[in-house]
Amino acid sequence: MTIFILVVVCYLLGAIPAGLWVGQIFFKKNLHDFGSGNTGTTNTFRILGVKAGIAVFLFDLLKGTLATLLPVFFHVHSVSPLVFGLIAVIGHTLSVFDHFKGGKAVATSGGVILGFSPLFLIYLLVVFFVFLWLFSMISLSSIAAAVAALIGVFFFPSIHFILPTYDWFFSLIICALALIIILRHISNLKRIKNHAESLVPFGLNLSHQKKK
Known part of the structure; x- marks a missing residue:
């Protein structure tokens, strides 16, 4: 019953x-009607601004972390x-509160990894920000x-870097x-591919997307 x-x-x-909800309550805007129409962190930053974007990012990140840690708090070890x-x-991604629509899972997935393997998340953040600066x-x-x-989950254990051993379930x-x-x-x-993707206002834009 506890697991259920x-x-x-x-x-x-x-x-x-x-x-x-932040858009509707504090800005009287429905994110589905603006930008990409997505309700995740990126579109929140673009449409509602930096403060709202940071708040939504932290919430989406930490809800992944909390979900990962809840079974530990309740001493559930069988799953x-x-x-x-x-x-x-x-x-x-399939929210019952939003007609089974949702975000693109980046922040929440990061939160899950934060709750289980923080060092692995740091590696992913380095990759993320390097690509963000370049493109x-x-x-x-x-x-x-x-x-x-x-790549990391399959390669790192072989060289005992960040992930000391293979964990098949973590890999899955x-x-x-x-x-x-x-x-x-x-x-x-x-x-x-069509050089029409939205850009952040910094970085090298090496793929030469057309700035909007």
Whole structure:
């Protein structure tokens, strides 16, 4: 019964559409009607500003972390905490509070990794920000971090770097999270191919996207 309750709680926690609610309550704006129409961190930054973007990012990140740590707090050892983190990510992308729409899972997935392997998250953040500086695109940086996660989870244990041993279940969850992130960015990949992706106001823009 405890496991079932935690599953429901983690889904509902992940499903909280922070960006949507912040926009509606404090700015009288529905993020679905602006920018990319997404309710995640990136569109929140673009439409609602830096303060709202930071607040939504932290909430989306920490709800992934909390979902991963909840089974530890309640001494549930029969199911990996990563399962509950993954459920929160699913809730984030398919929110019952937003007609089963949601964000692109980057921040919440990062929160899951933060709750289980903080050093691995630091590695992914380095990759993310390097790509962000080189290409000026949050979407491409997110995809690069997802690919880097796949590479790292299989390669690092062989050289005992960050991940000292192979953990097949952690590898499986990382594969699932990376796949979700990449699939959620397919429309971004199409825009990148057409040199029409949105840019951040810094970096080298090496792919020569057209600035809007």
